[in-house]
Amino acid sequence: MAHKKKKTVKVKLCGETYSILWQQLYGVCIRPGEQTRGEICINYTVPEKEILKTVIHEGLHAVCPKMKHSEVYRLDKELGKLLWAAGYRRVKK
Ligand SMILES: [Zn+2]
Numbered sequence: 001m002a003h004k005k006k007k008t009v010k011v012k013l014c015g016e017t018y019s020i021l022w023q024q025l026y027g028v029c030i031r032p033g034e035q036t037r038g039e040i041c042i043n044y045t046v047p048e049k050e051i052l053k054t055v056i057h058e059g060l061h062a063v064c065p066k067m068k069h070s071e072v073y074r075l076d077k078e079l080g081k082l083l084w085a086a087g088y089r090r091v092k093k
Helices: 048-063 069-085
Strands: 009-013 016-023 028-030 038-043
Touching: 009 048, 028 048, 038 048, 048 069
Parallel strands: 016 038
Antiparallel strands: 009 016, 028 038
């Protein structure tokens, strides 16, 4: 499947600004600090359901930075199933 380069968009979460970056590596959340800008990186080369879980996962790191990683994984899996079952998908642009 061909992937077009996606435009970077920004989102404000809990009062902090994050750029959403689409990349071909792992997902990661970089919280904004004095030396860093907020970034949520999403690997778009995996299946669509995995992308949905990654968005939830990295979003949880942004809004619940003290949450245990095991809990983040549990929630991305369960909420990913819910949103997928409810029909949530990315809009193709
Ligand atoms: Zn994580």
